[in-house]
Amino acid sequence: MRPVDEDCWQAVKARSRTADGQFVFAVTTTGIYCRPSCPARRPRRQNARFFASPVEAEAVGFRACKRCHPASASDRDPHTARITAIARACRTIENAEARANLADLARAAGMSPSHFHRTFKATVGLTSADYAEALRAQAMRDGLKAAPTVTAAFYDAGYNSGNRFYAAAEGILGMKPQTFRKGGVGEHIRHVVLPSSLGQVLVAATDKGVCDVTLGDDPDALQTDLARRFPAAEHTKADKAFSMLAATVFDTIDGEPGRSMELPLDLRGTAFQMRVWQALRRIPSGKTTSYGDLAQAIGAPRAARAVAQACGANPVAIIVPCHRVIGKDGAITGYRWGIERKKALLDRESRGSPTSQTTPAKKPRARKARNA
Numbered sequence: 001m002r003p004v005d006e007d008c009w010q011a012v013k014a015r016s017r018t019a020d021g022q023f024v025f026a027v028t029t030t031g032i033y034c035r036p037s038c039p040a041r042r043p044r045r046q047n048a049r050f051f052a053s054p055v056e057a058e059a060v061g062f063r064a065c066k067r068c069h070p071a072s073a074s075d076r077d078p079h080t081a082r083i084t085a086i087a088r089a090c091r092t093i094e095n096a097e098a099r100a101n102l103a104d105l106a107r108a109a110g111m112s113p114s115h116f117h118r119t120f121k122a123t124v125g126l127t128s129a130d131y132a133e134a135l136r137a138q139a140m141r142d143g144l145k146a147a148p149t150v151t152a153a154f155y156d157a158g159y160n161s162g163n164r165f166y167a168a169a170e171g172i173l174g175m176k177p178q179t180f181r182k183g184g185v186g187e188h189i190r191h192v193v194l195p196s197s198l199g200q201v202l203v204a205a206t207d208k209g210v211c212d213v214t215l216g217d218d219p220d221a222l223q224t225d226l227a228r229r230f231p232a233a234e235h236t237k238a239d240k241a242f243s244m245l246a247a248t249v250f251d252t253i254d255g256e257p258g259r260s261m262e263l264p265l266d267l268r269g270t271a272f273q274m275r276v277w278q279a280l281r282r283i284p285s286g287k288t289t290s291y292g293d294l295a296q297a298i299g300a301p302r303a304a305r306a307v308a309q310a311c312g313a314n315p316v317a318i319i320v321p322c323h324r325v326i327g328k329d330g331a332i333t334g335y336r337w338g339i340e341r342k343k344a345l346l347d348r349e350s351r352g353s354p355t356s357q358t359t360p361a362k363k364p365r366a367r368k369a370r371n372a
Contacts, residue, residue: 011036018123018302024070025050026062033057038068057068080146085109089116093132102128123302126272134270159218189233190242191226193219198341201317202226203246207263213249213317215337252318263319269310272303276310283324286349290328312336316346318345 011019019036027043028034031052034040051057054064054071064071067247089105105128106116120128189211190206202222204212216222227235238246248263267277283289289297291311293305300306311322317337321347327333335342 008036009045009048010350012048013042013204014305015039016305018083022087022292023050023052024054024057026057031062032065033062033070033207034065035068035070038065038070040065040067047054061167082119083123086120089128090118090124090131093128094135096132100128100133112261124300125343130271185344189226189230190238191223191235191248192238193222193244194246194250196250198253198337198344201250201253203249205242206266208266209320210245210249211266211268211315212315213319214315215317215341237353249319265316265319267316267320269313269315272300272306273310276307277314277316277320280311280314280320280322280324284323285321288324288326288346291325291329294325308333 003111008019008023008025012025015037017037022036024033025036026049028047028049029043033051051062058064058071086109089100089109092105092108093100093311102113102117105120109116109119111119117127120126124131126134189204189206191202191212193200193202194242195201200216200219200222202212202214202219203210203320204226212226214222214225245263267274269277276294279294279298285360291308292301295301295304295307298307308325311325312334314320314322314336317323322333323342325333326346332339332343
């Protein structure tokens with residue numbers, strides 16, 4: 001399979017060792033190709049080419065780098081050998097028509113089943129079984145939108161039993177498969193947009209719990225984004241139960257810092273994302289952690305980049321406190337809803353007082369809500 005150039009370039013810029021064995025990159029100005037983790041100076045983007053293997057690079061005239069030895073036997077670098085073996089196992093799982101057997105995967109990787117299990121989890125951030133299930137879940141989501149019937153979708157996704165499919169589907173999709181297939185038909189979503197010290201805040205909930213807390217400057221844009229995600233859902237007006245739920249969320253933003261909340265949530269993500277979001281909720285107010293430490297906490301020490309992506313995909317700001325994750329050096333890194341909001345949240349939590357901004361928070365009774 002031909003590597004995706006932009007993904008490869010990002011791995012090359014990061015000198016990603018986990019990408020070693022998955023592709024090589026060549027530099028047109030020097031005629032040399034390297035591993036993604038090569039310590040040599042990075043080329044300009046326009047001078048980089050990507051190949052699935054050393055054979056392909058050499059076939060068009062590039063020479064192997066003498067620093068990183070991209071074409072050498074993997075026994076020179078045990079770490080690269082392990083990463084290559086796990087990458088091959090991932091491809092095997094992705095291309096398997098039936099669920100890949102742990103013993104067979106371990107044998108192909110030259111490891112014992114227990115060692116393979118630990119190595120796979122440390123490298124990918126999931127066990128091989130969870131990785132396969134995450135692939136099936138994604139195939140389910142994609143297939144339900146395109147397949148002619150729900151039955152066709154679950155067979156295409158690799159489920160050989162309707163019972164197993166329906167048992168897993170609602171937990172993965174957050175709704176019944178037929179409802180998801182129709183873009184949320186029959187799904188009741190209540191939402192409200194109110195001003196806060198962090199700008200406009202949209203809170204939305206299904207019958208199961210809070211599914212969205214989004215921060216922004218334009219209330220119409222926040223509502224448009226919610227409607228885009230559930231184009232056929234029924235967006236109903238706030239009732240008493242939802243109003244109390246929304247008030248609790250707003251009190252968390254502009255009320256007493258560090259309040260402990262036990263709100264019902266309706267989170268929808270991959271198995272890995274759910275693990276990251278659960279770990280985020282265990283970070284106490286006033287405390288921070290790094291992406292690397294969070295990866296360690298979920299048992300995936302080499303998955304810091306994937307952890308950062310899961311933080312960026314968090315649909316529920318504040319309640320799932322991804323703002324409490326910072327750079328290893330203490331720098332306040334990217335935040336889906338803006339660095340300034342992240343700084344304000346961390347400052348408030350560290351001082352134990354409400355966020356201080358130019359425009360003070362309004363009391364809930366004075367707010368003019370925008371309901372669906």
